[in-house]
Amino acid sequence: METTKKHMTTTDKDIVTIFTDGACSGNPGPGGYGAILKYGKITKEISGCEKETTNNRMEMMAVIQALRQLKRPCKVLVITDSSYVIKGITQWIKGWIKHNWMTSQKKPVLNRDLWEILLQMNQYHHIEWKWIKGHQGQIENERCDELARNKIRDCI
Numbered sequence: 001m002e003t004t005k006k007h008m009t010t011t012d013k014d015i016v017t018i019f020t021d022g023a024c025s026g027n028p029g030p031g032g033y034g035a036i037l038k039y040g041k042i043t044k045e046i047s048g049c050e051k052e053t054t055n056n057r058m059e060m061m062a063v064i065q066a067l068r069q070l071k072r073p074c075k076v077l078v079i080t081d082s083s084y085v086i087k088g089i090t091q092w093i094k095g096w097i098k099h100n101w102m103t104s105q106k107k108p109v110l111n112r113d114l115w116e117i118l119l120q121m122n123q124y125h126h127i128e129w130k131w132i133k134g135h136q137g138q139i140e141n142e143r144c145d146e147l148a149r150n151k152i153r154d155c156i
Helices: 055-068 083-098 112-124 139-155
Strands: 002-004 015-024 029-039 042-053 075-080 126-131
Touching: 015 055, 015 139, 029 055, 029 139, 042 055, 042 139, 055 075, 055 083, 055 112, 055 139, 083 112, 083 126
Parallel strands: 015 075, 075 126
Antiparallel strands: 002 126, 015 029, 029 042
8 A cells, every 4th residue: 555645644533534436438538536534533525517527537637626625724634546646646736837737748637627626735735645456345435436327427
């Protein structure tokens, strides 16, 4: 498992744990996202959809919409099966910014609008990013996948 950014322990009682997943029927096509937020004994599920999108955008929207639920700066542990989100926010984004939002192949960064939002949120909250392998029976990851896939039907 990959964890990055500021060091926190998951036993910290003041931490908000967020699980996320995105899905798409076709890529591009109708897509959905799902997220679970946990804080102490409180659990909240959110989901949404877009009629024409990509899987990567839905993975990002899951995190963005979950973070938008927080009313103040928080310590957050984001757990996702999206390598794109994890690597983008912890590794690639510094180079993209340095090179005026261009990739190493000299092409414009895809989903720049969402990366800019995620970057602001990453600076507002104290976030630890953790990657898990998807579809391996992790209860919250499976539930987020279910939420995302169910929402796709709302957009078809």
